[in-house]
Amino acid sequence: MISVKGQYSIGVLKQEIIKIYNSINQEIFGIGIKSQKIDIAGDKVFIFATHKRIPALKILDESHRSITASVDSLLMEANKKMLKEQLEKTLGLKVRLVLKDYDPVTEYSGTVIVLDQPVE
Template sequence: MDRLGSTPPRTPGELKQEILRVYNAVNQGIAGVGVSRQRVDLLDDRILILAQHQRVKALATLDPAHRDITRNVDVALLDEGKRRLAQELTDRIGLPVRVVLKDYDPNTEIAATVVVLDAPLVLTESRRPQ
């Protein structure tokens, strides 16, 4: 962020890479392991992240017999992940995050995250080598 509190323009590719690093770091902090695949799409004032996660081993073990319990833990982990992601995107990248919405399917281990911003993204054209 600059001294006026706004984010400097960056290319879409640069911003996507920053978002991927933050998203992976947040997941490492919560689950102890990063995601195995992730993709970011930038859509005006929204960011869409699709990621292949690795299920927390203890939860995967309990799922067949105790899905009611693991569902509650999943929701708690999702809530904490959304809180941390919003904070990190604001602090480390300077994005004006309004809300983070996230869902996770334990069977496929795929998560979809939508970050809604207070303002549209300010991006520059892709830089070309000279």
């Protein structure tokens, strides 16, 4: 098991992860998340969030979904990379991988962060 830099409690760790997650969304999309739920189980962090769709992409979704799907994919890749970097730099977590999916219709996303070791 790993201890988190600064000896955060699980509750504080969850809050710090959500702050990082939300700040990255603000940086990429210009808006934060509407709601989120976070759970930590062993070496996995689960984040389920409701986002606000970028208005320009929402308009293009109906007639050009293949293009907006590509843009969504690229934005998720940037988001995952930034999230991994910030969790490691700010909280001292060793992140093995970040998985993320987003549904533009419901504006709901699921993120799974797999750590190198369980959090104690």
